[in-house]
Structure formats: C-alpha cells, structure tokens
Amino acid sequence: MPNGQILAGYLAPHPPHLVYGENPAQNEPKSEGGWEQLRWAYERARKSLDELKPDVLLVHSPHWMTQLGHHFLGVRNLRGKSVDPIFPNLFRYSFELTVDVELAEACCEEARSGGLVTKMMRNPNFRVDYGTITTLHMIRPQWDIPVVGISANNSPYYLNTKEGLHEMDVLGKATRRAIEKTGRRAVLLASNTLSHWHFHEEPAIPEDMSKEHPQTYEGYKWDMRMIDLMRKGQTKEVFRLLPQFIEEAFAEVKSGAFTWMHAAMNYPEIEAELHGYGTVIGTGNAVMEWNLVKAGIVADRKSAAHA
C-alpha cells in the first residue's frame, strides 16, 4: 500500500527580478545582479531541497488564475518561452518541464471528491505562467524533478477571503491525500509574496538596489510580525491574523498558496527557517522552509532505507 509523504513546504515567491538578477542561460535579458539577499536565500533553500531528494515538487501559483474551479497541469512535457507580461524587459525565459501527471490526476480527483470543481489541463500548447516558472527555477534550476502545477482559483477575490481560503484548505487536504495514496515523497511550494504594495514606476536601471526599499512601512511591519510568528512556530496565530494581514498589507497570500501548503502539511506548529527576506519593487518577499523531516513529524523512508 503506497504511503507517500510531504517532506517540507517552502514559501517561494516569484518575482521575475530574481531570475533576471541571477543571469541564467535560459533568460534572455542580462543584468548586473541585484536582489542578492533574496537570491542568496534561494541558494540556501536549494541546498536544503537537495538534501530532501523529493520525487516531485508541487507549486501553487497566483499567476495561473482560474475562474471555474482549481486546475492542474496534465501534459507530461511542456516547453516554451515565457515572457512576463508586466516585466517583459526582465523575464524572457525558455523553459522545459516534466509533469507528474499521475499525481496531478490524483490531486484533481481527491479535490473533486472533497467538493471542489476541478479540471485537468490537457492542451499541449498551454503557456505555463511565469509565477510557476520563476518559483521552480529559483528553487531547482536544474529542472530535474517532476512537478505538479496548480492554478489559483479566484475564489478569495470573487467570493471573499474567508470562503476562498476555505477552498484552499480543502484543496490542501486533498493534495495530502493524493500524495499519500500515490506514494510520492513531495515538497510543496507556495508561490506567494507577503506585503504586496508596490512602486508604480520602474527605476531606469531595474537592478539599482539604491532604489529598492519597502513600499510602505506598514507593509514592512506586517511582514516582520508574520515572519516572527512563523519563526517561532506559532502557526495558529499566523492563521488567526492572516485575514487582517491580507487586508492591511494587500498580501498576496490572499491568492491561496500559503493556505493550501499549510493545510496539506496539517498546519504544523513548528519553527520555520527563514532563508532570507527582501523587497522587490517595494513588495515584501520571504523564502521560508517548514521541514517536516527535521521536525520529526515525518520519518523520511528513503533516508532511513539508506542509513
């Protein structure tokens, strides 16, 4: 009987600036650097992910926003050139990814059984959104681990935050059941920024870090308050405050990835590791890790077998 596990979850934001600052071969525009604290945070997260050796990465992205239900990438191989519609000057990235279709189908079916409207995306010409691609590049630039891509249904915006995040909770629990039933060793990626107030004009040199700072002091204070709670493992308090945080800091976690991830992990009251924090055109971004293996919540079967 398969007994899959969620090994860890990462808060893994998707500003395309981070790819631009890193200058990978896949991205056409070239930079002089920039956003180093966040890029170095991702370097630490990459090492941690590498040690976990997961079978699959699941990513929930706010830039694949769907109206009718929750959608899952369902084509084995997807490739193309992703150009960011907001920052085409920074992100024109050639990608190629492999989808774990079996797990995606299991997630889709479990979520449907849980009462959600769900759909499998089967069109081979589909353009994968830049949020998914940026998060995946930043956490695993080798692109050698299969992925499950999940859309952000617009329910938190269309209905209200409470009802929308309830749907994400159901989606997260369904994701966990699917992982357990398919026997996967999985890592979850919540592709979300924290405070989301941003500049309205781009600096002439985008990577000129003398121009980079939090857009608002209120947003910054909210980010620090929430990160502090996460670092202390006070997950219940984080979720008690989440609606207020969303309202007052225009936080992108409203789109659901953060709730989906924590619901899948059963809202663990463990200390999150902060790999780093920084702003991107004024928005607050943190790379954070909830490692269920290190916390002793799950026993890593593969590591145990190798011991």
Place this chain on the structure above:
Amino acid sequence: MAVVAAFLVPGSPLPLLKPDNIPWGRIAAGYQRAGRAMAAARPDVILLYSTQWIAVLDELWQTRAHLSGVHVDENWYEYGDLPFDIHIDTELAHACVAATRRIGVHSKGVNFDHFPIDTGTIVAARFLNPDNSIPFVLAANNLYHDADATEKLGRLAAQVAEEQGRRVAVVGVGGLSGSIIREEIDIRSDRIASHEDERWNRRMLDLIERADVAGLRKEAPEFARGARADMGFKHFSWILGALNGKFYGARTHAYGPVYGSGAAVVEFTI
C-alpha cells in the same frame, strides 16, 4: 473626423472557439455582423483596448510591427487554440507613447518576441479584422487607472491618430456583468448568472442605445459594483474618450451569456 467606427465587444474566447453552441453562436454571429460593419467603415487603423491586457507599472502600448503565434486561454484551453496574426501601426503606437505625457501618464512601448498577447485582443482581432487587412494600435488596461484616466487615454489616442491623418475605428474589448457560473453546466443552456446581472446589462445597453451619456456616466460606477462589471466597465470609457464623449445611438448586434457573465457586441452610431 478621425473616428469612423466604434465597437464594444466581449473578450471571452468561447464564441470564437465554440460557435456551434447556440448561446455562444449568437454572439459569434453578432461579432461577424460587426466585422462587416468594420470593413464597410474602411478605417486605416483600429485603436483597441482590452481589459485582459493587464499593466500595473506604466501604460503599455504594443510597438512590435508583427505579432503572430498560437495562444491558449488559461481558463478555456479545452476548447482549442487561438492562432493570431496581428499587424501594428507602429508609427501611431510610438506617437501615443510619447503623447501620454500631455495627460500626466507615463507610457512604455512593448516590443518583444513571444510577448503574451491576451485572449480578448485575439478574439476581437479575429472577428473584426478576419482578413487581417487593418493594422492595430493596442493599449493595455493599467489596473490603477480609473474610468476617468481611461477616458483621457482613449481621447488622446484618437487625437494623436487625427494629427497623423488616420481614419480610425475604436474598439473596447470587455464584458458586461462579470459573474460567471462557478459550477460545471450544460453549455447549451448557458444563462446570465443572476436576474440582477440581467437587469443591469439590459439597463446599460438601453442607455447606450439611447446615447444617454450623462446616464451612463452616472450609472457606470453602480453597474461596476452591482454587477461586477468587467474591470469597472473601463473598456466603455476608452470608447467614450475616443468619441470625445459624444455618440448618437448604438446597435446591439448580440447580447447573451458566456458561462454566466454578460457579453454584448455593440456598434456605436457616430
């Protein structure tokens, strides 16, 4: 006069991708009638604003001379692909970028291979310019622009076109009521999501047909709130600006549901 035709049209891909579904086929037929009216007006260029081309930093204008490729809608991919082949009047587009300083708006041109062209723009281009004979100027929907700012942009674009001696058609791409049905339905029996949305859509179409601009200005904000009008109905503001706030009536070529939201093909009498 620079503006020789004006249309308000929906951006949903469903009428284009599945016209054999009767409710969506009616909208497709209306779109085709509008396409014939477009051809009869013989514009030099189409000034098109789509609610689905989202900008947040600056006002964006497409400045790449030729756009072609295959797009897949992120919601309705199961109904097929959206090939596109669009030519841009780059001289006029660059002039618009430069001119928006006059109204205090910072603009940028967009000229990148594989830049994601939005579904609404492609749908309107395919229906209204099927033989690809007319070039476009494409403007983005900056989320931080309100109706007033969008009207100023539309007015400015038409003025710049007139300064360049162009005969222009103006097109606002977007829906009416914005609520979709959130469950899977039998698409053959698609309907507007609520009676309240239906009432609002009929009310706004009536005001447009009667050219009651004062009434439209007064009721549009309440329409936006009460019927979740697509992007605050800013695509109408774009048209109104280009028409300098004046038209003499309108013909509704089609009105109906696209998965619960309201869609209309409207030709303005100018």
